[in-house]
Amino acid sequence: MEKQILDGRLVADSVKNSLKERVENLIKKGITPCLATILVGDDPSSETYVNMKGKACEKLGMKSIKIHLSKETSTEELLETIQKLNEDDTVHGILLQHPVPSQIDERKAFDAIDIRKDVDGVTSFGYGQTALGFGKFPSCTPAAIMKILDYYEIPIEGKHAVVIGRSPILGKPVSALLLNENATVTTCHSRTTNLAEIVKLADIVVAAVGKPNFIQGDWIKPGAVVLDAGYNKGNIGDVDYEACLVNSSAITPVPGGVGPVTISMLLKHTVDAAEESLKAN
Amino acid sequence: MEKQILDGRLVADSVKNSLKERVENLIKKGITPCLATILVGDDPSSETYVNMKGKACEKLGMKSIKIHLSKETSTEELLETIQKLNEDDTVHGILLQHPVPSQIDERKAFDAIDIRKDVDGVTSFGYGQTALGFGKFPSCTPAAIMKILDYYEIPIEGKHAVVIGRSPILGKPVSALLLNENATVTTCHSRTTNLAEIVKLADIVVAAVGKPNFIQGDWIKPGAVVLDAGYNKGNIGDVDYEACLVNSSAITPVPGGVGPVTISMLLKHTVDAAEESLKAN
Numbered sequence: 001m002e003k004q005i006l007d008g009r010l011v012a013d014s015v016k017n018s019l020k021e022r023v024e025n026l027i028k029k030g031i032t033p034c035l036a037t038i039l040v041g042d043d044p045s046s047e048t049y050v051n052m053k054g055k056a057c058e059k060l061g062m063k064s065i066k067i068h069l070s071k072e073t074s075t076e077e078l079l080e081t082i083q084k085l086n087e088d089d090t091v092h093g094i095l096l097q098h099p100v101p102s103q104i105d106e107r108k109a110f111d112a113i114d115i116r117k118d119v120d121g122v123t124s125f126g127y128g129q130t131a132l133g134f135g136k137f138p139s140c141t142p143a144a145i146m147k148i149l150d151y152y153e154i155p156i157e158g159k160h161a162v163v164i165g166r167s168p169i170l171g172k173p174v175s176a177l178l179l180n181e182n183a184t185v186t187t188c189h190s191r192t193t194n195l196a197e198i199v200k201l202a203d204i205v206v207a208a209v210g211k212p213n214f215i216q217g218d219w220i221k222p223g224a225v226v227l228d229a230g231y232n233k234g235n236i237g238d239v240d241y242e243a244c245l246v247n248s249s250a251i252t253p254v255p256g257g258v259g260p261v262t263i264s265m266l267l268k269h270t271v272d273a274a275e276e277s278l279k280a281n
Numbered sequence: 282m283e284k285q286i287l288d289g290r291l292v293a294d295s296v297k298n299s300l301k302e303r304v305e306n307l308i309k310k311g312i313t314p315c316l317a318t319i320l321v322g323d324d325p326s327s328e329t330y331v332n333m334k335g336k337a338c339e340k341l342g343m344k345s346i347k348i349h350l351s352k353e354t355s356t357e358e359l360l361e362t363i364q365k366l367n368e369d370d371t372v373h374g375i376l377l378q379h380p381v382p383s384q385i386d387e388r389k390a391f392d393a394i395d396i397r398k399d400v401d402g403v404t405s406f407g408y409g410q411t412a413l414g415f416g417k418f419p420s421c422t423p424a425a426i427m428k429i430l431d432y433y434e435i436p437i438e439g440k441h442a443v444v445i446g447r448s449p450i451l452g453k454p455v456s457a458l459l460l461n462e463n464a465t466v467t468t469c470h471s472r473t474t475n476l477a478e479i480v481k482l483a484d485i486v487v488a489a490v491g492k493p494n495f496i497q498g499d500w501i502k503p504g505a506v507v508l509d510a511g512y513n514k515g516n517i518g519d520v521d522y523e524a525c526l527v528n529s530s531a532i533t534p535v536p537g538g539v540g541p542v543t544i545s546m547l548l549k550h551t552v553d554a555a556e557e558s559l560k561a562n
Contacts, residue, residue, distance in 0.1 A: 107415070128409025132449050134388070158474045166460060168413050179447060179468055184479065186467040187460055193439045198465065
């Protein structure tokens with residue numbers, strides 16, 4: 001069977017190229033699209049992610065603001081920080097790096113982000129709009145998965161998509177987006193009793209479970225498309241790549257698959273938000 | 282196989298009985314739980330529904346306000362009406378009867394309802410909260426389906442639930458609620474290519490498609506539980522009842538199944554909202 005390796009770097013480059021002119025036009029009009037990232041605590045991989053996002057902004061001529069709060073930060077202090085960024089007209093997108101320390105009410109913090117600046121797609125309001133089909137900023141990894149399918153012209157309508165995982169920023173929104181594109185969608189999770197059998201039905205498999213090499217090769221129906229949204233320690237995906245490659249018709253690698261596209265979607269959402277702010281003024 | 286007919290009237294009575302004391306306590310404190318219904322236009326079946334809801338309120342000692350707007354009402358006029366009800370402290374729940382005339386932006390009208398008064402579960406904000414697991418007022422028919430499963434002690438965790446339909450107030454939220462109760466959930470719809478095969482996998486079937494007698498008897502796996510959320514003209518469900526009865530272990534009839542429980546959930550949500558308003562003051 002012919003295989004297609006779904007190269008996320010190509011997709012990300014195409015997204016970023018499409019943003020260049022938009023960023024330039026905004027700058028001409030006196031607006032530099034700006035992403036504010038908030039990091040609470042000293043988790044080294046979170047720091048790496050935040051730095052990557054900041055650099056990606058700058059490379060495109062956008063601005064990034066990094067706010068680093070101590071690991072003792074209270075929910076109230078974090079809410080104040082978010083409120084200030086909500087009110088700051090020069091900030092177009094706000095990203096609160098997940099996870100936050102355990103004393104913080106993460107949901108409350110996410111939901112404090114102004115929906116117009118929720119470029120990372122974490123508010124429950126934004127989730128509702130996305131699931132009902134008119135959200136502006138779906139979570140970035142689900143948006144990246146849809147972008148990859150679109151870029152490689154993989155049909156979705158009428159296909160059976162099986163999503164493994166149901167987190168608020170990954171499994172749930174990607175299920176919703178696939179459903180809105182007319183896939184029949186099954187959402188599986190840790191309590192699913194017959195996972196292998198269900199995955200075997202899938203035309204499109206989305207792994208969003210957070211367990212390294214979890215999806216097995218003999219679960220994949222011949223010809224299925226496999227998208228790996230996992231990012232486990234050591235840059236290992238949720239999919240046993242070599243094994244799943246055998247039956248799949250198309251598959252994303254890790255690294256170089258969903259990850260780079262996720263960051264490009266964050267940039268796109270921030271540019272979208274900056275353009276919207278211009279319209280609003 | 283032993284059959285269980287899931288009698289919604291018993292479930293509705295149990296819900297309404299549990300509300301009586303709560304309504305009396307609120308009235309003692311000077312608050313009569315009040316549902317405002319808005320009907321736009323002269324659709325006779327919509328009028329019947331609105332009247333039924335009003336009567337159900339009064340029977341329980343609650344108040345109901347009926348607002349009847351002409352079929353020429355504009356979106357702006359409807360939004361003004363909703364805004365007044367949002368600001369009226371004596372109103373605890375607002376229900377905009379669906380469908381509204383075509384000149385009205387229904388989504389805009391739904392989303393104008395204050396989330397604290399969205400007892401019918403129609404706002405996208407409320408949908409997001411429900412899907413993410415902490416919504417106060419899921420849509421009433423999905424809430425009714427969950428209540429029936431709970432009342433008859435039908436296990437959900439680890440079961441495969443297949444929902445046919447994906448509307449914002451039925452298929453989508455019932456899929457979300459079943460997922461949050463740890464079912465593996467497949468959402469099907471008009472573009473699903475192999476519907477019969479998928480329904481045959483289901484331990485729990487929810488029909489929310491709006492087509493009379495659509496679900497066929499030979500689609501039902503022996504022992505499956507069948508819930509019919511359909512309400513088509515002539516009081517006919519979405520499920521071919523006699524045919525589906527054969528293989529099912531439990532099934533809701535139409536009428537007398539999901540319908541009566543839906544109204545009782547609306548009453549419960551209105552009492553919940555009245556209690557919350559008391560706490561807030």
